[in-house]
Amino acid sequence: MVSRARRVTCSCHQFGPDGYALNGKPLEDTYEExxxxxxxxxxxxxxxxxxxDRRHLWRGIHDADMVxxxxxxxxxxxxxxxxxGVAARLVxxxxxxxHRFPTYVTPLVLLRAELVDAAGHALAGTRVERRIGREVTLDLEREVSDTRLAPGERAELVYARALENGAVAARFSVVVYPDAFYTAFFEALLRQGAGRGEDDVRRALGETRRSAFTVxxxxxxPTGRLSPP
Ligand code: HEC
Known part of the structure; x- marks a missing residue:
């Protein structure tokens, strides 16, 4: 479920008109997009x-350079x-x-801004996030929101804040969670009690967490200048 190498052909990534749909949209509409x-x-x-280069390797959401x-x-x-204070807009x-970014219901992309101190530590309570993704309930029964970006579309996060409690700067980042859906799914499974499969579920959960990366x-x-992270 969370393997990195995905070998697929294009027709796999389109549910047909009679296929599974949520909120009037097929679960996967990549080809039409x-x-x-x-x-x-x-x-x-x-x-x-x-x-x-026609290498037989399908690069996707787990590949930071590709993203x-x-x-x-x-x-x-x-x-x-x-x-x-500090102020900037992340776009x-x-x-x-x-096609839409991200492609499927499994990844989540976060635009994030927060205040940091001189050591680079984030200050509690200063974080603001904006989600890009298609969020569905864990049973795939309902679409919660769809904020994915069609080609040419943009998302932005404006952050303007006074410096407080030793903050020296604001940190802006874009973080990709390729397996966010599975993380939530495995967490729910463990809460319910996964029985004899528990160790496997724990391992899989760890993998889904480790696949996150910052792009x-x-x-x-406060001067408006940028400094390295
Ligand atoms: C202009 C470049 C481009 C074209 C054309 C394109 N893609 Fe993508 N695709 C990407 C990028 C970049 C990503 C990684 C970001 C994401 O997941 O949206 C991606 C991700 C994906 C993923 C997610 C893979 C994963 O790792 O989970 C699938 C599936 C996919 N594309 C299918 C398709 C199909 C099918 C087509 C043709 C109908 C297509 N793509 C055409 C650039 C492209």
Whole structure:
């Protein structure tokens, strides 16, 4: 379920018109999303992105370089400023993913901003997050929200805050949880009691947590200047 190497053909990634749908949308609509995008119009095929050099390796959401290559991430001025505080706007654009980002219901992408002290530690209570993903209930019965980005769409997080309790900067990051759905699923399973399979479930849960990675990180100083994370 959480293996890294996924070998699939394009037709797997489209549920048919009679297939399973949630909130009027098939559970997986990748092909239709691609067909409606500028990539299809320009003749860019699934394999062109996923199997560059025709290597038989399907690169996807677990591959940080692949994900980074599909996005344009910028940090610019916030519309408003707090005197002596920090302010900036983090923008993530789906500039190079040939369909909605992220593709499926399993990953979750977070835009995050928080205050940090001189040692780089986050200050409790200062974190603000914005989710990009298609959230469904664990039984796949209901869609909770769908904030994925179609090609060309962007999500933003504005953060403007006075410095408090030893904070020296604001840290902005974009974090990818490729297996967020499975993490929640395994956690629920353990809460209910997984019986004899418990060790396996624990191991699988650990894997889903370890697969998270950061695709962008920067610190903004009160002067408005950037400093390395
Ligand atoms: C312009 C480049 C591009 C094209 C064209 C493209 N993709 Fe993608 N695809 C990506 C990127 C980048 C990701 C990783 C981010 C994400 O999951 O959305 C991705 C992710 C995926 C994933 C998730 C894989 C995983 O690891 O879980 C699937 C499935 C997928 N694409 C299927 C397709 C199919 C099917 C087509 C053609 C109908 C297609 N893609 C066309 C760039 C592309």
């Amino acid at each position: 691609w067909k409606a995008s500028r990539f299809a119009a320009a003749g860019v095929q699934c394999q062109d992105c996923h199997m560059p 980074r290559g599909g996005l344009t991430i910028t940090l610019d001025d916030a519309p408003s400023r707090v005197p002596g 993530v654009e789906n500039s190079g993913v040939g 962008f990180e920067a610190r903004v100083l």
